[in-house]
Amino acid sequence: LTTLSDPIMFTNRRSLSEPDLPDVVMRHSPTLRAANPAIKLEEELKVARILVPKYSGDANKEMISSETWSSIFLQKMQKMRSSFDQCYAQAALLELLTGQAFECLQSADFDTVDAMVEHLCSTFKRPHFQLALIKRMQSGEAFIGCTRDNVIMRLKHILRELGDHIGGLVSLAQATEMMFPTEWHLQKVDSQNLSTEQYQGALLAIAEDLAIHHDVAPKLFGKAKATEGKASMAQPDVAKPAKNTGVADGGPSHSQRRKAARKKREKALEEENAKLKQQVAANKSASHMGKD
Incomplete structure (x- = not known):
């Protein structure tokens, strides 16, 4: 018998076709939502965007070295790496890179996240960053x-x-x-x-x-x-908005910087949703066979 707690029968008054069932169950069943890989992946990506800073590789602007950034990324993404395939962490890494660092990795093909991180650190070497940091200290x-x-x-x-x-x-x-x-x-x-x-x-x-x-x-x-003096003379409430040219610091445009990461991520999410629908269909079929 169907009860009022049934997430399918009392979600929508129209009759539901077979392809609709997985989507309705996904939207209205807290248990399945919590176990849905696609939703869990999206949550992990949101956490990564908050906890891991963007990194450009520019020693004249960055306050952290490539090694420090890589250490932060690997630590904060440890849960994702243990729960999902390599491609998800790779997409997340590309999404957090900008400028020179993004260009360094976007066109290369790496099998693992560790290989990407190793290449990043070998390209943007710590001694070069330290030298630039010393010069920036001396100039204030x-x-x-x-x-x-x-x-x-x-x-x-x-x-x-x-x-x-x-x-x-x-x-x-x-x-x-x-x-x-x-x-x-x-x-x-x-x-x-x-x-x-x-x-x-x-x-x-x-x-x-x-x-x-x-x-x-x-x-x-x-x-x-000098910057402090300019800031004290400026009026914060009349600041001019920055022009949106679509190009960041002479580098690739915003869409270009994220294209590779978004492509990988969307493909991965589609694969996860397809697997989930197959699993729901298989469970439903097994349930009918048990009743017979």
């Missing part, structure tokens, strides 16, 4: 947008990206000294000759000063100071 560009609330996090992040680069540590210490001259002087640390542990200790002391003394703030310099 690396500290654009820093305030007393986020400057310590920015300095810690740069320290992690520099790793054991001695020249990078010296440049970072000198930049910190320029932004916090009084607080740095109290630590009695030589910015031209120090260890990572000494820098971390000085940074911790500066963080404590920021938490206790509200008048302590970073003194931005170079390009960061």
Whole structure:
């Protein structure tokens, strides 16, 4: 007997043909929706877009290296990689890349996500990124947008990206000294000759000063100071909207950047839906045979 809880009979008053059944069950059965691979895949992709930043490979703009980005991607996509085929994670990876990084991978053929990540890291090498980051620190560009609330996090992040680069540590210490001259002087640390542990200790002391003394703030310099001056003179409520030219930074258009990823993803979703319909039809057939 049919009951009021039947998701098929009381969803639509018209009679349902055989091809309609899987779609109706999908829309109105919470249990099957939760187990639907296509829906679960879409949820994983949404999470990836939120948790994993876009990456362009441009060392003059990025604040993270290709290795750091790859590590974040592999960690956040671990669940998807264990639950779905390689093609889904590959499509997600392409969707999160822009500019040079996207061009580097879109035309090549890789069997696995690991191969794509390895190629990305070998193309956009960490030493090249570190050198560009050091130059941006020296010019002040690396500290654009820093305030007393986020400057310590920015300095810690740069320290992690520099790793054991001695020249990078010296440049970072000198930049910190320029932004916090009084607080740095109290630590009695030589910015031209120090260890990572000494820098971390000085940074911790500066963080404590920021938490206790509200008048302590970073003194931005170079390009960061120039940007800060322009921002203070600007009126935020009359900002002009950016022109939509369809081309990002001289690179491929928005549709071109996502074409390969969307194509792979749509094909994969169609395959999953086809498999699901076959499964529902098989279950229905088996159910009728059991009744007979």
